[in-house]
Amino acid sequence: MRITFVFCLFVFFSLVSVSCQSGFTARSKDWTPDKLLNNDRVHSLPFEVVGAGLFVIDVQLNNGQPEKFLIDTGATKSAVFQELANEYQLVGFEDSKVVIHGMTAKGTKPRTTIKNLRIASLELSEFEVVILGQREKFGEEIYRPDGIIGMDVLSDYRIYVDAELLLLHLIPRSLPPLNFPSNWRLIQLKPNPYSEVNYGLNFIELRIGNRLVPALLDTGSEFNIINWDSLHFPQLKAMRKRMREDWLIKGAIGEFDPVSQIKVENFRGGQKWWEERIFYVMNFDNLDILGIEQNPFVIAGGNLLAGNSFYLDFETQMLLIKPDDYDRKVSLGRRDGIVVQVE
Numbered sequence: 010m011r012i013t014f015v016f017c018l019f020v021f022f023s024l025v026s027v028s029c030q031s032g033f034t035a036r037s038k039d040w041t042p043d044k045l046l047n048n049d050r051v052h053s054l055p056f057e058v059v060g061a062g063l064f065v066i067d068v069q070l071n072n073g074q075p076e077k078f079l080i081d082t083g084a085t086k087s088a089v090f091q092e093l094a095n096e097y098q099l100v101g102f103e104d105s106k107v108v109i110h111g112m113t114a115k116g117t118k119p120r121t122t123i124k125n126l127r128i129a130s131l132e133l134s135e136f137e138v139v140i141l142g143q144r145e146k147f148g149e150e151i152y153r154p155d156g157i158i159g160m161d162v163l164s165d166y167r168i169y170v171d172a173e174l175l176l177l178h179l180i181p182r183s184l185p186p187l188n189f190p191s192n193w194r195l196i197q198l199k200p201n202p203y204s205e206v207n208y209g210l211n212f213i214e215l216r217i218g219n220r221l222v223p224a225l226l227d228t229g230s231e232f233n234i235i236n237w238d239s240l241h242f243p244q245l246k247a248m249r250k251r252m253r254e255d256w257l258i259k260g261a262i263g264e265f266d267p268v269s270q271i272k273v274e275n276f277r278g279g280q281k282w283w284e285e286r287i288f289y290v291m292n293f294d295n296l297d298i299l300g301i302e303q304n305p306f307v308i309a310g311g312n313l314l315a316g317n318s319f320y321l322d323f324e325t326q327m328l329l330i331k332p333d334d335y336d337r338k339v340s341l342g343r344r345d346g347i348v349v350q351v352e
Contacts, residue, residue, distance in 0.1 A: 041188050042169060045178050052179040054129035056080070056170070059152045060231045062312030064170070066177060068156065069127040070097055076155040080168075080177070082321075083227025083308070084159030085209045088139040093155040094121065101140045109139070112234065112308070115295040118142075128158065131179060157229060160209040168321040170314070172331070182324055189320060189329055194336060196279035198226070198326040203300030211323065215307055217276045218242065218349065224278070224307035225299075226328070232310045233288045237267070239305035244351045245271070245290070266292065274348045279328075283313065284335040 045051045056066050067075035076093060086107065089099065101119025108117050118139050126133045143153070167180040169187060180187070198211045202223050214221045222239045237249060252267045268291040276283055293301055293308075318331040 042171070042178075045169065045180065048184070049130075050181055050184060052129040052131040052166075053176055055175055056177040057175070058311075058315045062228075062310055062315035063152065063154075063231050064177070064228055064311055064315075065154060066128065066158070068158065069125075070123055071125050072127075073097065078156040078158050079154045079229050080163070081157045081159050081227070081229030082163060082211060083225060083229045084157050086139050086161050087136070087157055087159040088118075088141045089121075089123075089156040090141050090154070091143055094140045097123075099123065099140065107139055109141075110295050110298050112291075112293050112295065128162075128179070133162070159229075164209060164323050167324070170319050170321075172316060172318040186322060186325055187320060189331075192332055193320075193329045194279065194281035194332055196281055196328040196330065198323070198328060199223075201299060203302075203304055203306075204298075208298075211326075213278050213309060213328065215276060215278045215309065217273060217307075220305065222305045222307050224309040227308050228311040228314065230308050230310035231312065232308075233286055233312065234293075234308040234310070235271075235288045235290055236292050236301070236306050237290060238292075238303050239307060240290075240349060242349050244349060248351050266294070269351075271349055271351050278309070278313075281330050282336055282339045286312065 045053060054066055056064050059065050064080040065077050066080060068078040069075055070089075070093075089097075093099075094101070099121040101121045103119055106117040106119050109115060118141055120137055120139055123136045123138060124134070126136045138156070141157075163179075165182060167182065167184075167186065169178040169180060170176075171178070196213050198213060201207050201210070201212055211226045213224050213226055215224045216222075217235075217240065220239070220241075222235070237245070248269055249267060252269065253265055256265055256267075268289065271288050271290055272285060273283075273288050274285050276286075288307075293306065296306075299306075314330065317333060320329040322328075
């Protein structure tokens with residue numbers, strides 16, 4: 010049994026560029042979030058959260074009408090989908106393709122150049138993107154974005170998302186890091202523990218049960234996804250055994266590649282706690298480039314951030330999340346044991 014996911018990780022390893030832009034590292038007590046709207050070097054724009062946790066912004070191509078793009082920290086390269094490429098007559102360079110690794114497939118796609126791409130007050134000229142085929146369907150509903158803004162853009166900025174005002178701020182690294190109240194929850198960004206090459210991506214650690222599991226921070230994924238090797242709970246072992254027995258009874262055609270769903274309660278990353286989230290359980294067949302193989306691994310989707318204000322700083326390698334009611338319960342000692350419930 011296999012489920013095809015709508016919002017998947019894309020790793021463009023043929024064209025990896027990680028920003029090395031330097032900037033101020035000293036903090037200014039006056040450099041706080043309320044100063045952002047008055048600074049003309051900060052690119053501020055509205056966003057919306059679609060589905061379970063996809064951050065969507067308006068992007069203009071060649072001074073055209075606004076198009077819907079995902080903010081995708083799990084993509085090393087920005088992209089447009091084929092329908093938008095057709096609309097703007099963007100022609101791919103067939104002799105210059107990139108290799109794409111996704112959770113369920115991998116292949117090659119052409120590149121193209123957009124004469125002018127605008128994100129709020131940010132303008133990018135002769136900007137290179139990849140042309141992707143149309144996103145596949147998941148279940149009965151699907152949100153089809155027009156494109157993806159990946160780490161080739163995002164890594165040059167500190168990202169502050171204000172969930173109350175529904176504003177996303179791209180803050181140049183040349184500006185000082187922001188200061189937040191001390192009760193904001195810190196999650197340290199980490200390198201990939203399974204590979205010396207990060208491909209411009211960022212990882213965190215999630216404590217699920219009594220284990221620390223490496224997780225790719227992927228706002229381009231609507232869902233949290235975990236591989237079977239990550240959790241050694243009796244419920245999961247029993248579930249996988251039942252699924253294999255059913256598969257054998259039904260004829261055992263092809264390779265046994267189970268996909269299921271669990272509910273994880275009371276887990277955390279760094280100082281941040283989550284009360285309950287759904288995780289899909291599957292193996293990442295095409296992410297060998299990240300060195301996963303049979304190691305524990307998680308895709309930490311955008312729904313872990315949706316609904317909270319947060320600050321993502323790729324230079325200082327930290328993610329700060331504004332505390333919510335559950336964080337306050339935990340700080341008062343109202344914390345139960347971590348449990349995994351099978352749906």
